[in-house]
Amino acid sequence: MQRKKAPSLLTLAILGLAQVTFSYDAFAKTADSQTQASTAVIALQATRYQEDAELIKKTFEEQLYTLNAETAGHYGLRMYRQTLNPKYSAAVWSDMARVASTLNNIAATVHTKEQAKKYGEDKLETYKEKNKPRSQLRYQVTKDKPEYLFLGIDLLSTMARANEYGLKHQDDSHLRGLLGQFDFKPYATDPDMIRAWAAQLANQVYWLRQLGEQDVVDDFVAVLQKTYPDSKDKELSDQQFSNKIYGLTHLIFAASEYYQHPVDPKEFAWIYTYFDKNIDQILTRTKNDVIAEVGISYLLAGKLNSSTLADTQATIAHAIDMDKNMIPSTDGDYELQKGEHRNVLAIMLLHWQGVHNAPTVNNHPPVFKNVPYGLVEK
Known part of the structure; x- marks a missing residue:
């Protein structure tokens, strides 16, 4: 079963708060109740996203060495640099x-x-x-x-x-x-x-x-x-629109030497400004691997509170087929060899573990x- 549509942030908040064992009245007794509620929702979302990432990891790592050496290497290097x-x-x-x-x-x-x-x-x-x-x-x-x-x-x-x-x-x-x-x-x-x-x-x-x-x-x-x-x-x-967005994300990725170093958000401010203004167009006109790259670009700059990042994470999480535990291609293909790129990006986006200069x-x-x-x- 594939998730059909990412819910709004408000819906996520309602769903998230319904799962915790405290009441709004308890929060209302404190001056910072809204902040606490918001923090709780964010924590719940992060946990859910990490669980989604683990599902994809399990799917690929059970069969990692059935993939060709280049694809297995692509996946393994990124996971080493993350973990x-x-x-x-x-x-x-x-x-x-x-x-x-x-x-x-x-x-x-x-x-x-x-x-x-x-x-x-x-x-x-x-x-x-x-x-x-x-x-x-x-x-x-x-x-x-x-x-x-x-x-x-x-x-x-x-x-x-x-x-x-x-x-x-x-x-x-x-x-x-x-x-x-x-x-x-x-x-x-x-x-x-x-x-x-x-x-x-x-x-x-x-x-x-x-x-x-x-x-x-x-x-x-x-x-x-x-x-x-x-x-x-x-x-x-x-x-061609996707080619443009790919070019922009890869400027940031390459500057980080592929997830090894943080990037200076000021150096790429023009790209982040563009992404923020055009995220709706990006979500509707590009494929999931492009969307995931946009989100990871924000993680590399430490822009963790960005609404654009949140939009990419919600979209990618809801692209996962929960029966196959992976993101299929746009035409419904589930072949691991072909799908490794979009899925390893999804893992990183949903469970980001920082940058590491590794392995050396x-x-x-x-x-x-x-x-x-x-x-x-x-």
């Missing part, structure tokens, strides 16, 4: 193995711009074969610059992840030399590329900064704002007892 629980170490190792395998292959096979382009062309074929509008848009926009798929999707992402672990590839100087052969600014400041890859580019410009390479974050943000002016939102398709080789050595071949301490 610091060593039970996720094996999933983190899966992620390290993916990183090592990708970098080992690149180090051995890519030495020139031409080889980088050929690598990207091979990867581009997977987009050509997909019929979804987003995939076709990405194919059309990227077909004359296939090296972007090599640089952004594979090389930068895996180098940055190794860096977060406190590791690097043994041929790091060669890999950095490959990065240095390309100017990333033309990709990051191309409006058509942003329409196809907003979230990915947001990640990549921050990864470049993280690695001490090119810094084109401000250039990207300036063109993103021009590509998607707020006054033109109603003219966007739902797919220096601070969590048991996780790194057997580092996959090719990776070394940086």
